[in-house]
Each structure stands twice: as C-alpha cells, then as structure tokens.
Amino acid sequence: MGRYRLSARIATGGMAEVYLGRRIEEDGRRGPAVAVKRLLPHLASERRIVQMFLNEARITAQIRHPNVVSILETGMDEGEPFIALELLEGRSFAELRQEAAERGRRVPLGVTLRTLVEACRGLDAAHRAVDEAGRPLRIVHRDFTPDNIHVGANGHVKVIDFGIAKADALGSGTEPGMLKGKFFYMSPEMITGQRVDHRADIFAAGVMLYEQLCGRRPFTGLKPDEVLARITEGRPRPPTTFEPSVPDALEHICLTALHRDPEARFETLQVFIDAIEGVGGAAEVASAADVAAYVESLFPRDSDPKRLALQRARSVDPSDAGVAAPAPAAPPPVAPPPPAPAPVAPRTRRAWPLLALAGLALVGLGAGGAYWVMRPRVPPSERLAQAEHTPTPPERRAFLEGIEEDPRATAQELARAGELLMELGxxxxxxxxxETFIQRFPQNLEAHLLDARAATALQLGKRAERAIEEATALAPKDVRPLLALADLRERQGDIAGALGALAKAYEQRPREAQVAPRYGQLLSQSGRLDEASEVLGAWVREHNDAGPLAELAFVRYRQERMDDAAALLKRALRKAPQLAVAHYYLGAVLLQKGDTAGAERAYRQAEQLDPEDPRALSARCQLHARTGDTAAVTEAKALLARRFPARAAALAAECSSRP
Incomplete structure (x- = not known):
C-alpha cells in the first residue's frame, strides 16, 4: 500500500484494520516495522467515514509528544486512504480493566494513576499544540476513554485515535448537534450542544478516575438517555460513599474534574496532573516498570493471543527474511496475584428418602416446588412445555434452571431453554x-450466540467478544454474530463500533428484517441523516413496518421536510395506532407546522401509551413554556418530578427552552 509492504493483519476494529508493514525506499532499503491502518473495504467509499479517518491523521500529526501515538505518513493507494503510524505492543487501558475485572479485582490504584497521568500529559500537549505560525490549534479529543489509551508492554502510555477530535484552526470536527464518542464519558456541554473546549477532556479524565476509585461509573441509567440526563444534572455521589478509604484529596480532585460547569473544573490537564501527583501515600503514582510488570501479569508475552499474533506477523514479515524481531527486555518480576477465595462447596442433592419425607411440605409450594421433587424423571421436552405454559415467571424459571445438567437435553432444547431464560432476564x-451447551456441542452456533448475549447483558465484555469470535468462525456468512457485536458495542457506549458492525451486516443482508431497520435507526440517532434516509427509505418501499416508517419520518423532520414526515407518520399510525414514538414524533411535526393544539394531543397520546418514556411529557412541558401557559408548565413539572424523580431537575430545566 503506497510505499509500504504489508505482511500480516494484526488488528481489526469497527471501522478499520491494522497491518504490520515496512516502508520500501526507491533504492530498496527497508524501514523499521510500522503499523499501517486502512479503512474496512465497505467503508472506503463513505465520504464521512473517510473524512473522519483522515481527520484523525491530520490532527494527530500536529502533536509531537511521547504520550501520543506518532503519525508517520498518510497517503492514498488507488483511491483508498491509509495511515502509517508507530507500531505499539500492549493493550488498551479498557482491556486491562476488563481482564482485571474478570479476575475479580481492579487495576491497582498506582497503575491507574500512572496510566491516567501519562495519558493526560499527551492530551495536554494536544491542547497546547500550535501550527507553523504559532497559532493555537485548540485540539479537543472528545473521545478520551479507556479504549483510546494504549498501555504498552514496556510500560509506556500513549493516547490514540483522534478520529472524532476537533481542531478549530484546522477547520475539523463533526457537524453541529451530533453526539460523538462514548456517552459515559461525554461532558454536559457536549450533550447539550454548547461550546466544547479542552475542559470536556478534563471531564472525561474525571470519569475514568471515578471509575477507578469506586468500581462504578459516576452516571448510570438503564438506557442511554437516562445516562445522558444524569450527566447534564451533574450530581455524582462522592466516591467515599462507595469506597470510604478514598483519600479526601483524591476525591476532591475527582469531583472538581467532574463539575457540571467547565469554568469550575481544572484549568488545564497539567493542573489536574499536578494535583494527582501531589497526593502521595496510598495514591502514589506507579513507575513505568510497575506498569510493564502489571501488563505482563495480565497478558504474558508467551501466551497472550494479541501479542503472539504480533510476534507471528513479525516472524513472517518478508521484509525481515523470516527473522522474528528481538524480544523486548523482560519486565521486572511482578508479585503473584492474591489467591482466589476458596470455592464454595456445591450443595449436595438430598437422598430420595429424605425428599419423600418432605413431600407433604412441598405440596404447599405449588407447581415450582412440586417440580423439584419430580425433576430427575421429567424429560427436557416436557420441562420446556411446562415452562412455556406456566404463567408466573418464578415457576417458569424453576422448570428451566438446571436443564443443562440433564444429558438427555438436545441442542435444540438447550437453545430454547436459553431463549426462555433470556426473556425472564x-x-x-x-x-x-x-457453558454446558458449548462443552457438549462446541460446533453449535446457537450456543456461542447465547453465551454472547448473556455475557453482554452481564457486562462481561471480554467473554462476549470471545463468544462472538467463535460464532463468527463457525458461520462467517451469518449476520447474527455481527448483530451480537453491535449489541455489545452499543451497551459499552461505543456507537461507532455498533454502526461498524451493523454496516457489515447490512452489506451482507440488506433485506434482513433484523438488520436494515436497526441500522437505519442507529444511523438516525447518530445524526447521519442522509445514510439513515437511504437505508430506511429502501426498507419502507418494500415493507409497511410502523417502526421504520416512524424513524424515517423523524429523519424527514430533521431535514425540514415536514409534509413528508407527516405523511410517513400517518402511515405508521394506520399500521400501529398504539406506537407511542410515532405520536411523539407527530407532536414535534405538528408543532413545527404551527398546530400547537394538535401537537399537545399527540404528546398526551404518547404519554398515555408509554408512561415510562419522559420525552413526550418533557416536550409538552416545553410546548406550554413556549405558549406562556404557566399553570400547565407547573403541572407538567410536577408530573416529571413524580414519575422521574432521579431526572426531574434536568427534565424540568428543559421546560424553559424551546422544543
């Protein structure tokens, strides 16, 4: 590619893939090993994706700092863009945290502080970067998260992936009103569409510090909009609420970085760094050698799949004549991890005579209790039938749990039992x-997909990824592993990653009911209106589905095509009169067309159909504020406070703004 000879692929993400490569000079001399990043083939023709890809290189190339990945060259090869950058060996900070969590512990505080401090040094250099004339570039990363901090096997830390960064002086950045990045780390001003500067990155650093101190996120919710609302409220609970041992000074640093008002945060990341390094004691920042040792303890060079893949790529590099690169210096010895707690002995099943004596007592327990007595004799097929016809969830679950222990259970029966248990949560x-399903039927696709879905729901990201990789290997042309990956990425707040997975699925199965409507909806919610219009428009031309019709109407509304939006919503409501979101969107369209009475009726209908969704009530509150009906505003605010107490302040504050 260009002047680079690629030898092996070493990584693949939602948008791009990375190869080991070497630059070949005109005289035949070979340069050192580098990483060459190129867009996935199906994205190379998408203008916005290419723009984001080149934006990353253009901004990163302006920063020269040991804690920022170095861009060596950008170029085009037969119309396909690529980026050559320094080759890194190690893992992302997110992977360190995930691996530690799966071992039942957190990354040591000193290692986290070292990682965060060094990453902040690199990002502070980005904030201070200037152009050739000495003018400030005003770079803001906007996606400063654990996924975008690389922790090297040598203990060195680097900020990576400036793909959605903005630099005012370079004229880069995304379109106004578009939410970019992982929403758990977004600052209030990013969410509310206000001016964003370097202090948004300071907020993200505060989120990562809070996660380390408490073992939880500062802003949580069951759905993304709940998380975003709590971020805008700006009232995280103090870390000592969850972890009393947190030093007062570190808690103060964390809460200052997380302040809702950018003016009240640290002035710069350097001030944030100085504050952390000044704490000391239990919060002593680890050394680079300590970090290297910790990386080695979690991801050993001789067994970690990613590090082994890089070694193999080096060993087969034709520019290297098949000679592997020398091994890095061994890190200092690391103390062995504390022993795991002793496993709880499994409960032994009582002998049949004892169960018989307990029979009279079990009679009073209903179907669930009676099942436990007859459990060993009931075939799996009957247990499934009983579960499907039992009305109450606890009894249904009682029939299903442990079905995998019965050797008579077929793969189809295990898959069905898993589906029913997923429905029960x-x-x-x-x-x-x-686990048992995979052990008995290792080549069964449904087993791995089931494992991925459960692991995603339990936020076991690494396990979910492994299951998805296995499913993909078993059925490369099946889109369900890609849909599972989209679920995982969306749950992790990685909307770009979710869109990348859905784009691949859509390329394979554009007419699949599980693919096109979902891809179109996420494109719409991400502000990519032209692409959403194309995907949803193609779908509704062949299918009269209410959900896609309503989402396409919302796209038309934001494109200021109100008549088209109204017509699509009428179609959606003829198909599904009880679709709350269609009434909500209709209210917005009618309000834009000047029909306030019709808009209020539509909002009230949406409220009635889905009282758990605050959007219609909040929009109605804004409508009353716009028309000057103070009594109605007061009533709506009271309803918001009663129905959504955790979010009432942020929702009520919107009543003073225009809908």
Missing part, C-alpha cells in the same frame, strides 16, 4: 447453561 442462569 435470568442472565446468570443463561451463562451457566451456555
């Missing part, structure tokens, strides 16, 4: 079932 039980 019994994710831990599904995980147990899928």
């Amino acid at each position: 019994a994710h831990q039980a599904v995980l147990s079932l899928s």
Whole structure:
C-alpha cells in the first residue's frame, strides 16, 4: 500500500484494520516495522467515514509528544486512504480493566494513576499544540476513554485515535448537534450542544478516575438517555460513599474534574496532573516498570493471543527474511496475584428418602416446588412445555434452571431453554447453561450466540467478544454474530463500533428484517441523516413496518421536510395506532407546522401509551413554556418530578427552552 509492504493483519476494529508493514525506499532499503491502518473495504467509499479517518491523521500529526501515538505518513493507494503510524505492543487501558475485572479485582490504584497521568500529559500537549505560525490549534479529543489509551508492554502510555477530535484552526470536527464518542464519558456541554473546549477532556479524565476509585461509573441509567440526563444534572455521589478509604484529596480532585460547569473544573490537564501527583501515600503514582510488570501479569508475552499474533506477523514479515524481531527486555518480576477465595462447596442433592419425607411440605409450594421433587424423571421436552405454559415467571424459571445438567437435553432444547431464560432476564442462569451447551456441542452456533448475549447483558465484555469470535468462525456468512457485536458495542457506549458492525451486516443482508431497520435507526440517532434516509427509505418501499416508517419520518423532520414526515407518520399510525414514538414524533411535526393544539394531543397520546418514556411529557412541558401557559408548565413539572424523580431537575430545566 503506497510505499509500504504489508505482511500480516494484526488488528481489526469497527471501522478499520491494522497491518504490520515496512516502508520500501526507491533504492530498496527497508524501514523499521510500522503499523499501517486502512479503512474496512465497505467503508472506503463513505465520504464521512473517510473524512473522519483522515481527520484523525491530520490532527494527530500536529502533536509531537511521547504520550501520543506518532503519525508517520498518510497517503492514498488507488483511491483508498491509509495511515502509517508507530507500531505499539500492549493493550488498551479498557482491556486491562476488563481482564482485571474478570479476575475479580481492579487495576491497582498506582497503575491507574500512572496510566491516567501519562495519558493526560499527551492530551495536554494536544491542547497546547500550535501550527507553523504559532497559532493555537485548540485540539479537543472528545473521545478520551479507556479504549483510546494504549498501555504498552514496556510500560509506556500513549493516547490514540483522534478520529472524532476537533481542531478549530484546522477547520475539523463533526457537524453541529451530533453526539460523538462514548456517552459515559461525554461532558454536559457536549450533550447539550454548547461550546466544547479542552475542559470536556478534563471531564472525561474525571470519569475514568471515578471509575477507578469506586468500581462504578459516576452516571448510570438503564438506557442511554437516562445516562445522558444524569450527566447534564451533574450530581455524582462522592466516591467515599462507595469506597470510604478514598483519600479526601483524591476525591476532591475527582469531583472538581467532574463539575457540571467547565469554568469550575481544572484549568488545564497539567493542573489536574499536578494535583494527582501531589497526593502521595496510598495514591502514589506507579513507575513505568510497575506498569510493564502489571501488563505482563495480565497478558504474558508467551501466551497472550494479541501479542503472539504480533510476534507471528513479525516472524513472517518478508521484509525481515523470516527473522522474528528481538524480544523486548523482560519486565521486572511482578508479585503473584492474591489467591482466589476458596470455592464454595456445591450443595449436595438430598437422598430420595429424605425428599419423600418432605413431600407433604412441598405440596404447599405449588407447581415450582412440586417440580423439584419430580425433576430427575421429567424429560427436557416436557420441562420446556411446562415452562412455556406456566404463567408466573418464578415457576417458569424453576422448570428451566438446571436443564443443562440433564444429558438427555438436545441442542435444540438447550437453545430454547436459553431463549426462555433470556426473556425472564435470568442472565446468570443463561451463562451457566451456555457453558454446558458449548462443552457438549462446541460446533453449535446457537450456543456461542447465547453465551454472547448473556455475557453482554452481564457486562462481561471480554467473554462476549470471545463468544462472538467463535460464532463468527463457525458461520462467517451469518449476520447474527455481527448483530451480537453491535449489541455489545452499543451497551459499552461505543456507537461507532455498533454502526461498524451493523454496516457489515447490512452489506451482507440488506433485506434482513433484523438488520436494515436497526441500522437505519442507529444511523438516525447518530445524526447521519442522509445514510439513515437511504437505508430506511429502501426498507419502507418494500415493507409497511410502523417502526421504520416512524424513524424515517423523524429523519424527514430533521431535514425540514415536514409534509413528508407527516405523511410517513400517518402511515405508521394506520399500521400501529398504539406506537407511542410515532405520536411523539407527530407532536414535534405538528408543532413545527404551527398546530400547537394538535401537537399537545399527540404528546398526551404518547404519554398515555408509554408512561415510562419522559420525552413526550418533557416536550409538552416545553410546548406550554413556549405558549406562556404557566399553570400547565407547573403541572407538567410536577408530573416529571413524580414519575422521574432521579431526572426531574434536568427534565424540568428543559421546560424553559424551546422544543
């Protein structure tokens, strides 16, 4: 590619893939090994994606700092863009945290502080970068998250992926009103569409510090919009609420970085760094050698799949004549991890005589209790039938749990039991079932997909990724592993990653009911209106589905095509009169057309159909504020406070703004 000879692919993400490469000079001399990043083939023709890809290189190339990945060259090869950058060996900070969590512990505080401080040094250099004339570039990363911090096997830390960064002086950045990045780390001003500067990155650093101190995120919710609302409210609970041992000074640093008002945060990341390094004691920042040792303890060079893949790529590099690169210096010895707690002895099943004596007591327990007595004799097929016809969830679950222990259970029966348990929200039980399912039927696609879904629901990201990789290997042309990956990425707040997975699925199965409507909806929610219009428009031309019709109408509304939006919503409501979101969108369209009475009726209908969704009530509150009906505003605010107490302040504040 260009002047670079590529030898092996070493990584693949939602948008791009990375190869090991070497630059070949005109005289035949070979340069050192580098990483060459290129867009996935199906994205190379998408203008916005290419723009984001080149934007990353253009901004990163302006920063010269040891804690920022170095861009060596950008170029085009037969119309396809590529980026050559320094080759890194190690893992992302997110992967370190995930691996530690799966071992039942957190990354040591000193290692986290070192990682965060060094990453902040690199990002502070980005904030201070100037052009050739000495003018500030005003770079803001806007996606400063654990996924975008690389922790090297040598203990060195680097900020990576400036793909959605903005630099005012370079004229880069995304379109106004578009939310970019992982929403857990977004600052309030990013969410509310206000001016964003370097202090948004300071907020993201505060989120990562809070996660380390508490073992949880500062802003949580069951759905993305709940998380975003709590971020805008700006009232995280103090870390000592969850972890009393947190030093007062570190808690103060964390809460200052997380302040809702950018003016109240640290002035710069350097001030944030100085504050952390000044704490000391239990919050002593680790050394680079300590970090290297910790990386080695989690991801050993001789067994970690990613590091082994890089070694293999080096060993087969034709520019290297098949000679592997020398091994890096061994890190200092690391103390062995503390022993795991002793496993709880499994409960032994009582002998049949004892169960018989307990029979009278079990009579009073209903179907669930009676089942446990007859459990060993009931075939799996009957247990499934009983579960499907039992009305109450606890009794249904009682029939299903442990079905994987019965050797008579077929793969189809295990898959069906897993589906029923997923519907009940019994994710831990599904995980147990899928383990046995995979052991008995290792080549069964449904087993791995079930494992991925349960692991995603339980936020076991690494396990979900492994299951998805296995499913993909078993059925490369099946789109369900890609849909599972989209679920995982969306749950992780990685909307770009979710869109990348859905784009691949859509390329393979554009007429699949599980693919096109979902891809179109996520494109719409991400502000990519032209692409959403194309995907959803193609779908509704062949299918009269209410959900896609309503989402396409919302796209038309934002494109200021109100008549088209109204017509699409009428079609959607003829198909599904009880679709709350269609009434909500209709209210917005009618309001834009000046029909306030019709808009209020539509909002009230949406409220009635889906009282758990605050959007229609909040929009109605804004409508009353716009028309000056103070009594109605007061009533709506009271309803918001009663129905959504955790979010009432942020929702009520919107009543003073225009809908």
